[in-house]
Amino acid sequence: MLQICTNSPSISKFISDHPSLILLETKCTSMVHLRQLHSHLIRTGLARDLIATSRLLSFTATSPSGDLSYALRLLSHFPNPNTFMYNILIRAFSKSSTPDLALELFVELLCGGTMPDRLTFPSVFSGYSRLGWVCNGRELHGMVVKLGLAGDIYVRNAMMAMYATGGYVIEASVLFDECVEFDVVSYNSMITGLARGGQVDEARALFNEMPERSVATWSTMISGYARNGRDQEALALFSLMQSKGMEPNVNILVSLLGACANLGAIDQGICVHSYLEENNIEINPLMATAIIDMYCKCGELENALEVFAEIPKKALSTWNAMILGLAIHGRYHEATDLFSMLQNSGLKPDNVTFVGILMACGHSGRVNEAKNYFYLMSQHYGIEPEIQHYGCMVDALGRAGFLTEAEELITKMPMKPDVAIWGALLSACKMHGNRELANHAAKEVMELDARDGGGHAILSNIFANGQEFGDSINTRLKMREKGVRKERGGSMIEVNGMVHEFLAHGNLPLSNL
Secondary structure (H helix, E strand, O other): OOOOOOOOHHHHHHHHOOHHHHHHHHOOOOHHHHHHHHHHHHHHOHHHOHHHHHHHHHHHHHOOOOOHHHHHHHHHHOOOOOHHHHHHHHHHHHOOOOOHHHHHHHHHHHHOOOOOOOOOHHHHHHHHHHHOOHHHHHHHHHHHHHOOOOOOHHHHHHHHHHHHHOOOHHHHHHHHHOOOOOOHHHHHHHHHHHHHOOOHHHHHHHHHHOOOOOHHHHHHHHHHHHHOOOHHHHHHHHHHHHHOOOOOOHHHHHHHHHHHHHHOOHHHHHHHHHHHHHOOOOOOHHHHHHHHHHHHHOOOHHHHHHHHHHOOOOOHHHHHHHHHHHHHOOOHHHHHHHHHHHHHOOOOOOHHHHHHHHHHHHHOOOHHHHHHHHHHHHHOOOOOOOHHHHHHHHHHHHHOOOHHHHHHHHHHOOOOOOHHHHHHHHHHHHHHOOHHHHHHHHHHHHHHOOOOHHHHHHHHHHHHHOOOHHHHHHHHHHHHHHOOOOOOOEEEEEEOOEEEEEEOOOOOOEEEO
């Protein structure tokens, strides 16, 4: 099968002999230009030429100004497309919003008798990875072995990435261990898989032994720490990265903002935000959401509102972050006003939006409003309430003292209540001194999580507040018998770039960021 080498002298001469292809190479900047050139190629009989059509495909499939649907039509009208032409489209669709079309093209390639090559398989593996079809990818792995391409580093890296991102860490590890030739991509794929599987220390060990690291490597490791709740280590690794003279990418900055939000490290968060502004980095929806979330969780609500107001085109995630921030801080009126603005913006609220607005109602004791939004969610927007929404309703009813109604709602839930649901009711019982219902809620909590020390402690305190000291002591003794301990309360504060963590009845660990 003929393969095209785009840099060969013969191809260059062919292009130089045809002015329309020279224009395609140098002047084509839009689909309007390309259609004009395509029409000229049809009139001159070059539309059936392999090289000419490949050039058209390259522009339509890979250029930011291209058109994938047009590229697909070009391929379908070509009499005998070769592997190179299929590869162009398979790669483009594997990166698009419709990666399933890449797999359909691969099947079409096979059914047409065309042989895939080493440049075909990485894109197909990427398509399987994005669709979450790792089991299908295993079959493709078998084909790679039969064709003798399993040792190709490009193909092997793609297989490792598919297994790693799909959670098949063992399969990815086997491929990694069999590697004769390693590169940065090989390490990155493996580190990604380990970090996503919660094996952060193993990922860091691999990170440490790498001979060289790309920005993507640092990004993978930092996000791995942040994703697994090890925020201080994420910030510490970023400091190490800076000491190596490496510039962060957008993914690293988003991870850092999340870490700052969880730690309450407002000074560090402001530094990240300032870095974005000083370097004229575009604030995309993901970044905007991270900035707003960071300011809200660090208690700087006015800064969050200022950032929100400055964003010209807001994504739904940005609206949600701001509504949730207002809800957490008890700013009911502003949260509901923002919800009304969202409804008029042309965007449709989703399940996260309603978690925020129900939380705002609950924190301000507005039970009737909570019921109205709960009804609006399913009846007007067709969003079926999930367990988080029921949790918000139980919390709202409980805070307002409607404990019996809260219990009835739990019994009518279409799904099994979890620890958080019963815990919300238990906390409300403590607030309003209902010992009988608290006993029932505490038993449910303990059945769902026998190691939950918080439920035992709340029940013991309820008995103590009601002067039932015998029951209070018995509850504490049961905790000791089961080996259950309540996690010590703690708080963190940032001073001069250092996060100080205060623990009840404990020492004062310091973490230098």
